[in-house]
Amino acid sequence: MTTPLLTLSDVSKNFGTNQALSDISLEVNPGEVLCLLGDNGAGKSTLIKILSGVHKPSSGTVEVEGKPVVFDSPKAASDVGIATVHQYGGTFPLMSVARCFFVGHEPTKGVWPFKYFDKKAAGEITVREMQKLGITRVTDGSRLTGALSGGERQSLAIARAVYFGARVLILDEPTSALGVKQSTHVLRIIMHARAQGIAVVFVTHNVTHAMAVGDRFAVLIHGKKADDFRKGERTREQITDLMAGGEAMAELEAELAELTGPVQTTP
């Protein structure tokens, strides 16, 4: 048994009297996809912010490869290899693809004061890395990022994180704004990152997408971990019920049944 890349033990977070997260324990291993499921307001965002160094936990510990860490800033988290990709975050629509890819990590040539941003190398690397992720439409690093589709921009952000040494990739709702085809593409990229030995934390409320790529699952409800299981241990219905708050959903179905006739559920 290897040490997990990232371990959370009894992590809680409160903002004043508001308990956003209570006693969350999770593990993420290299080459594994952990799906973090939960309805809106379940505490997913708070958890991501703790992992990415935006917030510090009120109690509990975060460990990277068995060593306890406290992140003072998002940079501290990215320094140990934790990269967070938000829905459109990290991509700048009015910048070229190459400029966007290398924001904050620009390759330079020459000697100060004539040190300059090597846009040629940047363009070539960007195109190559994006092609690796199956974005074949981008053949020129000087293309504006805003001209890419949502899925392509998401891929650009993921390619960027992977290229700059991400070991843990946190994807915050990467598919929620995308169409079916684009989502499939992002899911394929997740599997690609997983195959490279990256630990992926996939945050979503889409059970279908989660089940397609997840190795482990954790369901958050009202800031608590409601369930925690491996691939194949739960059915889709069980997960959906759990996320919707189980009983509440059954009640709603009964209520709807009175109004419109029985709700069709898959056998």
Place this chain on the structure above:
Amino acid sequence: MTTHAPQGAPPSGGKQSLNKTESNMVLTGVRSQRTVGDLFRRPETGALVGTVTVFIFFAIFGGAQFLTTGGVASWLNIASELALIALPVALLMIAGEFDLSVGSVVASSSVTLAVVSGVYGMPQIIGIIAALAVGALTGFVNGIIVARTNVPSFIVTLAMQFALAGLTLGLARVIAGSTSVPLTPDPVFKALFGTLINGQFEVAIFWAIGAAVVVVWILQMTRAGNWIFAIGGDSQSARAAGIPVPKVKIALFMSTAIGASLVGIIQTMLYNGAQTGSGQSFVFNSIVAVVVGGVLLTGGYGSVPGVILGCLTFAIVNQGIYYTGWNSDWAQLILGILLLVAVLMNNTFRRLALSGGGRKAASAAKGA
């Protein structure tokens, strides 16, 4: 463990790639052919159309006088002084911030130079350093307030504009006893800042060319240039990518103020003295020039050639009107219309740029 160093390309991933068309087409296809369409996707295209249009307009209606060296000098001089302020203002606007305090910085620097070297009789180099220091300090204060408090720069620099104007006026009256402070420039400094070459062309033209070279280098060729675009595009993401956002902003506010100080020094040397009310028109003129030049008012987009063209356009209209024989009141009307048309045109060109290879990406093209 697959930890990739930034410079070394990860070799592992390529093996089981998801697509068939890999390396060979990538390497040959990196630089695609430039087309006419690409021209219309550049930020300065709209500005070029504007400059050419007003030039032709005044060449026709301004008569032969407009095209003489004297005529050309009149608008080149205006454009140069404006460019010294508009170029750094453009960088700042690309980073998503405003500087409305440049007018008072011109006046305060000018008065500082005249007071230090004129009233107190210190060497003029000391006066010049003092004037630049006033600019640097003003920019630093603007920058640090914006970076620390998150009060919009519009408000911070507007407050500075008023406060500094009042301070300049007050101190000038107390120290020099007048709102006008005379200074006889040393020949060296007169030649460096305030001489008229051939009796017509201000030496500021060379300062402006120098400034343009430096600014285009910073914006297009350095890491800092990439940071400026990123900060204006999305400040949060830029910070998350490790860019020192407050430092960059403070440096940019200092550069606009130092640009304004330089103009203050130039005017003092040119007119042999300082006026407390000078330079106020630069506040809005610089914004007009920058926006006509294709810089996005909300940041993240723009170019140096565009800003130069914006300055030229402004200056041609501003001076060309005198050659037409019409009342100069009409210049303002033309500038107002020009500003609106330029912004509409720039929006269209930007949308074209975002459309890239023909596919729609209208969602990101909003805003002026």
